[in-house]
Amino acid sequence: MVKVAGLDLRARQDKPSGMAFFQGKRLIFISKAYGDEAILSLLETYTPKIVAIDSPLSHSRGFRRVDKKMIRMGYKVLPPGWPAMRRLVSRALRLREILGRRGIVVIETHPRSSLLSSGCSIGELMVREGLEQSLIRDLSKDEIDALIAALTAYHYVIGNYVSVKDVDGEIILLPRICS
Numbered sequence: 001m002v003k004v005a006g007l008d009l010r011a012r013q014d015k016p017s018g019m020a021f022f023q024g025k026r027l028i029f030i031s032k033a034y035g036d037e038a039i040l041s042l043l044e045t046y047t048p049k050i051v052a053i054d055s056p057l058s059h060s061r062g063f064r065r066v067d068k069k070m071i072r073m074g075y076k077v078l079p080p081g082w083p084a085m086r087r088l089v090s091r092a093l094r095l096r097e098i099l100g101r102r103g104i105v106v107i108e109t110h111p112r113s114s115l116l117s118s119g120c121s122i123g124e125l126m127v128r129e130g131l132e133q134s135l136i137r138d139l140s141k142d143e144i145d146a147l148i149a150a151l152t153a154y155h156y157v158i159g160n161y162v163s164v165k166d167v168d169g170e171i172i173l174l175p176r177i178c179s
Helices: 035-046 065-072 083-101 111-118 122-128 133-138 141-157
Strands: 003-008 017-023 026-033 050-054 105-109 162-166 169-173
Touching: 003 035, 003 141, 017 035, 017 141, 026 035, 026 141, 035 083, 050 083, 050 141, 065 162, 065 169, 083 105, 105 111, 105 141, 111 122, 111 141, 111 169, 122 133, 122 141, 141 169
Parallel strands: 003 050, 050 105, 105 169
Antiparallel strands: 003 017, 017 026, 162 169
């Protein structure tokens, strides 16, 4: 079974980034990590093949064309050109380069949009995906977003996902799961 990860990356290394790891559809680890070294250490420990990251993976002065598509579809994304977003994108691109050298594929996702595209609440998604719904009570927002990102990576691996794509990027979302 392929291992995947979700990373809810923060712009600053002194703020917690959420991380979740799945082997197949089984959650094997979820936590927060501070700094790139801690993130890379967890990735080395759990050895995912795919990492879905909650960050734009290309720079832009304002909204990218792919972001404008997302907005037209009803999703609320931020432009990579904002100062805090520029820091986030730069950090994500550095990590993607390191991970790429290790043979790990990095995909872009937006957990809140991915949850919306699934048609589920977070509780419904947990049940439909075979996870313990009570787990979310003990998780931070960062960890919940990482969990959604990891589920998105799992669906990407099995070929059951939504792709929003344009010349400046591709954002992977969950397919419709709930009615």
